[in-house]
Amino acid sequence: MFETLSKAPGDKILALMGEYAADQRSQKIDLGVGVYKDEKGVTPVMTSVRKAEERMLANEKTKTYLGIAGNKGFGNAVLDLVLAGSVDRDRVRIAQAPGGTGSLWVLMQLINRARPGATVYVSDPSWANHNPIAIGSGLEVATYPYFDPATRAVKFDEMLAALDKLGAGDVVLLHGCCHNPTGANLTNTQWDQVAESLARTGALPFIDLAYLGFGDGIEADAYGTRKVVSAVPESLIAFSGSKNFGLYRERIGAAILVARDSAQADVTNSQLLNIIRGAYSQPPDHGAEIIRIILEDAELRAEWEAELSQMRERMLTLRAKLAAAIRERSNSSDFDFVADHRGMFSLLGLPGEAVDHLKAENGVYMTGDSRINVAGIPEDRVGDLAEAILSAIR
Ligand SMILES: Cc1ncc(COP(=O)(O)O)c(C=O)c1O
Known part of the structure; x- marks a missing residue:
């Protein structure tokens, strides 16, 4: 039966995650994977979620x-x-x-x-x-x-x-x-x-x-x-x-x-x-x-909304910081769009060679179409990232 099958194409993001994990450089930056990350680079369990989960476990009466x-x-x-x-x-x-x-x-x-x-x-x-x-x-x-x-x-x-x-x-x-x-x-x-x-x-x-x-x-x-x-x-x-x-x-x-x-x-x-x-x-x-x-639950909902706002604000701050850092270093507004975009991603519009260069030279990982996950930008490395992006397109 199965001899009729040929290998399905692998998932590009999973492959990129594998490459990132295998990269030994301590200064590497993961902007590839599509999950929110906090300032420690962790995808946290929200406090409101943890509390709801505890309540659920305490009150659950059936698994039917x-x-x-x-x-x-x-x-x-x-x-x-x-x-x-x-x-x-x-x-x-x-x-x-x-x-x-x-x-x-x-x-x-x-x-x-x-x-x-x-x-x-x-x-x-x-x-x-x-x-x-x-x-x-x-x-x-x-x-x-x-x-x-x-x-x-x-x-x-x-x-x-x-x-x-x-x-x-x-x-x-x-x-x-x-x-x-x-x-x-x-x-x-x-x-x-x-x-x-x-x-x-x-x-x-x-x-x-x-x-x-x-x-x-x-x-x-x-x-x-x-x-x-x-x-x-x-x-x-x-x-x-x-x-x-x-x-x-x-x-x-x-x-x-x-x-x-x-x-x-x-x-x-x-x-x-x-x-x-x-x-x-x-x-x-x-x-x-x-x-x-x-x-x-009004209280838990307010807590969740506050946590969600915090995540959103963090991404907006990182957007503004990256756009400003590139503007300062390039004296151009070419990357101001990063601050105008919304959500977790921005498509930088870099050529494939620049994406490869960023990975090989700087340990900066993004998907092949030059999409970055802004939540993955380490706050203390925004300047390095701006330099790396500019050097990749020079
Ligand atoms: C545009 C879009 N739609 C849908 C999904 C589905 O998300 P999930 O199935 O993990 O809830 C994603 C996740 O990355 C997404 O980016």
């Missing part, structure tokens, strides 16, 4: 199955967090899923049941896993213009012109905030225009919301999602609790669907639950219960 849609309190709390009052809840259904990835996967399967082989339009570039999840679900993938390598900002006019040409039956995958890999995001006015375009063309918005709270705060980061969802009859959202709750390995996320009315929501949701049942039957509870406890 959760049900296909998962933890109901978690679902309601996530809907409040993501949508607030932006859409009539009668039209909304939510199913807990294993991470943002699992949520994307079940929703792509749902799209393929509704419109087999439909085309999902993703930003150019997009998160590396969007394409395989869509293709693996039987869908086609095409791109819409997004990142302008010259300005390192969004090519908005081109993006909008492309979206305007789509129609009912097409799917548009949008990063709700903190675009990965570029760090370049839409302004609120641009979100308004995107929402208006989608309402006009009838293309289905599918929002990947993996970094809520990592950009400018929960409310600011939810603007685009709420705007789009309230402007159109149908939409999908894949929510992840990996980054904002630091629950990466617990695999917690949610698939949200908004239908034109309650009856259609029930029918569509029955298909979503049927997909989940046939895939992994039911989700695990651990991460969901932690999030439920935090979001339902």
Whole structure:
């Protein structure tokens, strides 16, 4: 049987992590891996999460199955967090899923049941896993213009012109905030225009919301999602609790669907639950219960929001410091975009040779497309990093 298989391509980020681990230089810097790191270079368990976990262990009475849609309190709390009052809840259904990835996967399967082989339009570039999840679900993938390598900002006019040409039956995958890999995001006015375009063309918005709270705060980061969802009859959202709750390995996320009315929501949701049942039957509870406890308890929620703000502020400070350090050393504003970007990543727009040079000469690791994880910048090494980047492009 297995002799028919050839080796699948390895994961580039995992390979980069391996190279970094094997590098013996004490001054090496890891800007590759996509997890938040604190000033000690550690991805911490948030204090609010630890407290919720202790409460959960003390109060848990059973380990019986959760049900296909998962933890109901978690679902309601996530809907409040993501949508607030932006859409009539009668039209909304939510199913807990294993991470943002699992949520994307079940929703792509749902799209393929509704419109087999439909085309999902993703930003150019997009998160590396969007394409395989869509293709693996039987869908086609095409791109819409997004990142302008010259300005390192969004090519908005081109993006909008492309979206305007789509129609009912097409799917548009949008990063709700903190675009990965570029760090370049839409302004609120641009979100308004995107929402208006989608309402006009009838293309289905599918929002990947993996970094809520990592950009400018929960409310600011939810603007685009709420705007789009309230402007159109149908939409999908894949929510992840990996980054904002630091629950990466617990695999917690949610698939949200908004239908034109309650009856259609029930029918569509029955298909979503049927997909989940046939895939992994039911989700695990651990991460969901932690999030439920935090979001339902005023004190824990305030503590979580404060911790999230602290992470966000740290990333913003590092952005400002790196942009300033490069400006001082180069006497140019060429890298000021780093301070304008939001979220964990910035696409520096360096040629491949510069990325290789940084790794070989300076022990600075980033993905081959020159994406950096700003949370990985050691605060006391910002100057070194600025020098290294400038010497790599000289
Ligand atoms: C854009 C984007 N979407 C979704 C995810 C999925 O995250 P997870 O499955 O770990 O929750 C990630 C994680 O890196 C991401 O960057």
